[in-house]
Amino acid sequence: MYAFDYHKPTSLRQAASMLAKAEDAKILAGGHTLLPTMKQRLAAPSSLIDLGALAELQGIERKGRSVVVGAMTTHAAVASSDVVREAIPGLAEMAEMIGDPAVRTRGTIGGSVANNDPAADYPAACLALAATITTNKRKIEADDFFRGMFDTALEEGEIITKVSFPVPAKAAYAKFRNPASRYALAGVFVAKRGSEIRVAVTGAGADGVFRWTAAEEALKTRFSAKSLAGMAADASMMNSDIHADAEYRAHLVGVMARRAVEAATTR
Amino acid sequence: MAIVSMTVNGKPVTADIDPRTLLVQFLREHLRLTGTHVGCDTSQCGACVVHMNGAAVKACTVLALQADGGDVVTIEGLANGAELHPMQAAFREHHGLQCGYCTPGMIMTAVDMANRLGPDLSEETIRSELEGNICRCTGYHNIVRAVESGARAMAGQPMREAAE
Ligand SMILES: Cc1cc2nc3c(=O)[nH]c(=O)nc-3n(C[C@H](O)[C@H](O)[C@H](O)COP(=O)(O)OP(=O)(O)OC[C@H]3O[C@@H](n4cnc5c(N)ncnc54)[C@H](O)[C@@H]3O)c2cc1C
Ligand code: FES
Numbered sequence: 533m534y535a536f537d538y539h540k541p542t543s544l545r546q547a548a549s550m551l552a553k554a555e556d557a558k559i560l561a562g563g564h565t566l567l568p569t570m571k572q573r574l575a576a577p578s579s580l581i582d583l584g585a586l587a588e589l590q591g592i593e594r595k596g597r598s599v600v601v602g603a604m605t606t607h608a609a610v611a612s613s614d615v616v617r618e619a620i621p622g623l624a625e626m627a628e629m630i631g632d633p634a635v636r637t638r639g640t641i642g643g644s645v646a647n648n649d650p651a652a653d654y655p656a657a658c659l660a661l662a663a664t665i666t667t668n669k670r671k672i673e674a675d676d677f678f679r680g681m682f683d684t685a686l687e688e689g690e691i692i693t694k695v696s697f698p699v700p701a702k703a704a705y706a707k708f709r710n711p712a713s714r715y716a717l718a719g720v721f722v723a724k725r726g727s728e729i730r731v732a733v734t735g736a737g738a739d740g741v742f743r744w745t746a747a748e749e750a751l752k753t754r755f756s757a758k759s760l761a762g763m764a765a766d767a768s769m770m771n772s773d774i775h776a777d778a779e780y781r782a783h784l785v786g787v788m789a790r791r792a793v794e795a796a797t798t799r
Numbered sequence: 800m801a802i803v804s805m806t807v808n809g810k811p812v813t814a815d816i817d818p819r820t821l822l823v824q825f826l827r828e829h830l831r832l833t834g835t836h837v838g839c840d841t842s843q844c845g846a847c848v849v850h851m852n853g854a855a856v857k858a859c860t861v862l863a864l865q866a867d868g869g870d871v872v873t874i875e876g877l878a879n880g881a882e883l884h885p886m887q888a889a890f891r892e893h894h895g896l897q898c899g900y901c902t903p904g905m906i907m908t909a910v911d912m913a914n915r916l917g918p919d920l921s922e923e924t925i926r927s928e929l930e931g932n933i934c935r936c937t938g939y940h941n942i943v944r945a946v947e948s949g950a951r952a953m954a955g956q957p958m959r960e961a962a963e
């Protein structure tokens with residue numbers, strides 16, 4: 533790890549001004565992506581702005597028809613939240629599937645969404661649930677936020693403050709883990725809200741999280757795993773690496789989508 | 800350099816450190832609490848697990864400065880004088896270790912597990928909760944037995960004896 537200056541602002545405004553002032557500064561949330569990357573010297577920020585003291589970025593609340601999760605809320609807090617368990621059980625289950633207990637104690641929703649790892653779980657949940665990502669500057673719809681692997685609509689110095697999830701009628705996540713890393717080889721989040729059906733896929737696509745529109749169409753006729761019988765994603769759009777080739781990932785996407793719909797319809 | 804203060808095993812500590820100092824380095828190299836191990840340094844193995852503000856964390860993936868003002872408990876902080884913590888006693892009784900390298904992290908994870916989930920842990924729960932703790936020696940069987948028994952002992956139930 534290269535040397536850096538460390539700052540722990542006590543308000544969002546102070547964090548934003550520190551971020552704007554320091555050249556090459558980076559936000560530190562749970563640090564469970566950033567610190568490993570810095571150890572490998574793949575990132576070498578001159579300063580870290582730790583959001584750990586900002587109470588305003590913590591917490592989960594039900595606001596009308598949405599569940600609002602503060603950016604610094606940990607995966608463990610989402611997994612064990614009564615509010616989330618009641619309104620969107622599929623989201624709590626997804627958070628419970630991230631990494632291991634110690635990772636869930638530190639990792640945050642804001643860090644996961646900002647990082648947009650092509651195998652991370654939250655991007656699929658945000659896209660399927662049509663979440664809105666709020667920053668210190670604006671609100672961004674999930675459809676516009678995720679822009680291919682490790683790329684988002686966030687601008688320099690922009691800080692995610694919260695993520696709002698409209699409460700769906702039915703939703704669930706199914707994940708096939710890479711047994712070594714525990715990230716998704718293929719993860720599918722399905723959600724139904726009114727007549728809108730959204731199917732988001734992580735881990736499998738060659739360019740990060742995406743909506744599987746063919747499956748969404750098929751589910752419009754009937755929201756049942758049977759509607760997806762025999763379907764697989766388009767292998768030419770899938771990632772291929774030592775863990776799984778594109779054909780296998782395309783197949784897994786179909787299997788995970790059916791499992792997710794099954795779970796969503798049998799609650 | 801930066802000043803960091805925290806409570807470690809019940810005692811207040813303050814030091815002037817390089818901001819890069821990881822919590823695990825702070826514990827091992829500054830405080831000489833070498834019970835907490837570093838197996839991978841890449842957040843995978845769990846040998847470095849300690850409790851920070853009451854929850855299990857991988858100390859190789861937390862800056863000491865992130866723990867500023869916090870309360871940290873390491874493996875050295877579990878025993879009550881010469882009397883082992885029930886989870887430590889269970890690892891001894893059930894032979895839940897061979898070389899012992901993973902053991903401090905296993906025990907800290909196990910105590911956190913019992914704190915969160917209570918005394919009745921199924922084998923399935925224990926195995927899935929140990930996802931982030933890797934052991935190169937035991938094959939996990941005796942670790943699972945030890946955690947099961949230790950969790951009960953923590954709730955005051957008598958320790959089951961290991962099968963000989
Ligand atoms: C062993 C291990 C297993 C894991 N397994 C999984 C898994 O199965 N699934 C999964 O999805 N993830 C997994 N992760 C990743 C984990 O969930 C990370 O915690 C998460 O991706 C990043 O969150 P963080 O809070 O740690 O962010 P950090 O590492 O602190 O930050 C990540 C990036 O986001 C930026 N950032 C952070 N917060 C904000 C904000 N509020 N606004 C703007 N930018 C911000 C940072 O500057 C940085 O660039 C795993 C990690 C480890 C170490
Ligand atoms: S040394 Fe921290 S997880 Fe391996």
Ligand code: FES
Nearest residue numbers: 897901934935936
């Ligand atoms: S006892 Fe040797 S690594 Fe677990």
